[in-house]
Amino acid sequence: ADVPRWAAVDAYFSERLAPVDPQLQEALGRSSAAGLPQHEVSAVQGKFLALLVGISQAKRVLEIGTLGGYSTIWMARALPAGGKIVTLERNADYAEVARRNFVAAGVDSLIELRIGSAADVLPTLQAPFDLFFIDADKPNNPLYLDWALKLARPGSIIIGDNVVRGGAVVDPESPDANVIGVRQFIDRMSTDPRLEATALQTVGEKGWDGFSIARVTG
Ligand code: DHB
Ligand code: MG
Numbered sequence: 001a002d003v004p005r006w007a008a009v010d011a012y013f014s015e016r017l018a019p020v021d022p023q024l025q026e027a028l029g030r031s032s033a034a035g036l037p038q039h040e041v042s043a044v045q046g047k048f049l050a051l052l053v054g055i056s057q058a059k060r061v062l063e064i065g066t067l068g069g070y071s072t073i074w075m076a077r078a079l080p081a082g083g084k085i086v087t088l089e090r091n092a093d094y095a096e097v098a099r100r101n102f103v104a105a106g107v108d109s110l111i112e113l114r115i116g117s118a119a120d121v122l123p124t125l126q127a128p129f130d131l132f133f134i135d136a137d138k139p140n141n142p143l144y145l146d147w148a149l150k151l152a153r154p155g156s157i158i159i160g161d162n163v164v165r166g167g168a169v170v171d172p173e174s175p176d177a178n179v180i181g182v183r184q185f186i187d188r189m190s191t192d193p194r195l196e197a198t199a200l201q202t203v204g205e206k207g208w209d210g211f212s213i214a215r216v217t218g
Contacts (some may be wrong), residue, residue, distance in 0.1 A: 018044045050077060063088065066113060158214040160182075161186060
């Protein structure tokens with residue numbers, strides 16, 4: 001795989017189309033200095049999420065898996081007036097970094113950060129949400145999809161991150177709990193009559209991965 005070239009193309013597109021300003025750069029710096037895993041979406045992917053929020057005019061966004069809040073900041077900036085993001089993070093240390101990132105980026109008033117296991121927090125949330133970004137522990141993706149459907153309305157959008165995992169997703173015998181979780185997630189999207197979905201592979205500075213995108217039809 002031509003990984004250096006993928007990163008160079010990301011840098012080129014990012015510079016032209018998804019420039020990382022000081023606030024986003026500082027958010028990455030704070031996350032990395034605090035030792036968070038560098039699992040954020042790339043800049044061009046952050047812009048993609050922001051465009052989906054803008055295109056759909058999503059006013060209420062639910063993100064499962066905040067990490068340091070990089071994708072949250074991208075989406076928060078794309079919210080229409082009165083919009084809001086609820087973002088869930090299990091790790092209190094990660095959440096503290098995210099909170100500082102939100103304040104420094106000036107978007108903290110748009111974001112409700114809930115600390116705790118998503119399985120515990122999801123039942124406390126008020127429906128509906130217009131757009132979901134599922135980007136937490138992959139073995140629980142099927143559970144998160146069930147909750148997204150409970151908290152959705154017809155027309156809601158459900159995005160999943162990391163559905164390719166360097167190609168590992170095609171192995172039905174994989175012992176990797178992440179792959180197993182993603183495959184169940186894709187299976188559920190393929191069979192649930194309330195969803196129409198697709199998945200797109202991506203390459204770039206973060207390697208070979210991809211997004212699933214689903215629309216709730218009813
Ligand atoms: C992993 C998780 C992510 O959300 C991501 O964007 C990249 C990698 C992981 O668990 O390996
Ligand atoms: Mg991810």
